[in-house]
Amino acid sequence: MASTKPHVMVLPFPAQGHVTPFMELSHRLVDHGFEVTFVCTGLIHTLLLDAMPRNTDGNKTPLEGIRLVSIPDGMAESDDRRDLCKFVEAVSQYVPGYVEELIRETEASGEKKVKWLLADVNMGFCFRVAKNLRVRVAAVWPAAAASLGMWFRIPQMIEDGLIDDKGVAKREGTYEFGPKMPPICTARMPWVIDGPPEGQQAMFQVVVSDNAQATRHAEIIVCNSFLDAENTAFELFPEIVPIGPLFADQEFRKPVGQFWPEDASCLEWLDAQSDSSVVYVAFGSFTIFGSRQFQELAEGLERTGRPFLWVVRPDFTSGGLSKAWFDDFSSLMAGKGMIVSWCPQQQVLAHPAVACFMSHCGWNSTTEGVRNGVPILCWPYFADQFTNRSYICDIWMTGLAVTAGEDGVVTKEEVQSKLEQLIGDKEIAERVRMLRDAARRSLNEGGSSYANFKRFVNLLTE
Structure with missing residues (x-):
């Protein structure tokens, strides 16, 4: 019938x-x-x-x-x-x-x-x-x-x-x-x-x-x-x-159309971290970093001394990154940070251990951050991501943006400084909560x- x-x-x-x-x-x-x-x-x-x-x-x-x-x-x-x-x-x-x-x-x-x-x-x-x-x-x-x-x-x-x-x-x-x-x-x-x-x-x-x-x-x-x-x-x-x-x-039970298998082991790792302690780093499916920029980001995360969860797609760098260097970095950070190739992002952002989100500012990532009340450190790559950064930093004022040097590279010092600034800003935290509540009200x-x-x-x- x-x-x-x-x-x-x-x-x-x-x-x-x-x-x-x-x-x-x-x-x-x-x-x-x-x-x-x-x-x-x-x-x-x-x-x-x-x-x-x-x-x-x-x-x-x-x-x-x-x-x-x-x-x-x-x-x-x-x-x-x-x-x-x-x-x-x-x-x-x-x-x-x-x-x-x-x-x-x-x-x-x-x-x-x-x-x-x-x-x-x-x-x-x-x-x-x-x-x-x-x-x-x-x-x-x-x-x-x-x-x-x-x-x-x-x-x-x-x-x-x-x-x-x-x-x-x-x-x-x-x-x-x-x-x-x-x-x-x-x-x-x-x-x-x-x-x-x-x-x-x-x-x-x-x-x-x-x-x-x-x-x-x-x-x-x-x-x-x-x-x-x-x-x-x-x-x-x-x-x-x-x-x-x-x-x-x-309940995050329904598949949302991911292109790569999600490494759900990161959720267990997050369970073992303190509330509002973890820096979550993910740049979507298109962003590509050069080897020097990749290393600066890695060393910036290390310098914060904070636990971090970092999504590194297999095609995230444009070549030239030393495998030996990355293996050494991963071993060094084994107790402090977790690196995965893809993850269930919505569940990660809803987790109480996450303190902030370093993002390329794709609109999905932006709204997922908003809906879960997570402040965003903006690092846009192309297309509408610069518009979204403007909303986050200048209009909603729920995040900050990294600034590249004259050579176009964001240094490890800049990564460390902006993360510490963002996580410690109580006014941003309050605006994040207000926008989260507004998003939830609109859906109820x-x-x-x-x-x-x-x-x-x-x-x-x-």
């Missing part, structure tokens, strides 16, 4: 920082009676399956109500998917066709009709395809509302002479949309990434300009943020509806995100 549950297709941009909030949203929708088809590109699909946690009987934890489906990303097997320009170009060119094919196949197979496509704004090039197949579209923005608002203001920035129509800065300086909004620095536009200028211009056109315009095909734009965090942004851009901060479940019955999510669910069930 066919299920009476409404069927939605969920489509994140194929990157860790996008898949996680979409998986969290999917779990929430399952809780509200939906069936979810979760669509990932082939490589991401494989990573998700391989990293899925196992039950006590050794079997993979099932994703209740969520069906994982893969489509090609348009790249050859040997292509470098860390080349963002080439990757985005392939995805934007080929994925809309694969999504169309998947929707048609789903319906032709006798499965229930896909009622809605819940797609990442970064996948806006798929919106029209869905509309043409009479599938309704909801745009989901997994980052700060201020970042999307900037995309919406691109025509104005061109008109004001800040950037040209290819996204290239025409003058140096900052641009402000309003009070209590992160300023836009022309040297750090989110589409400015490593690579040739033509690649950056393609990124600007496809990812930013075209996708911002594509939101007109959506009936609603929901955002993984909350009202008190970004009051001005939601006043300036009332079409963006906050439903966050998203999380899968309070009567809160703004709670009401908005209810409205979103009602729309999807129409």
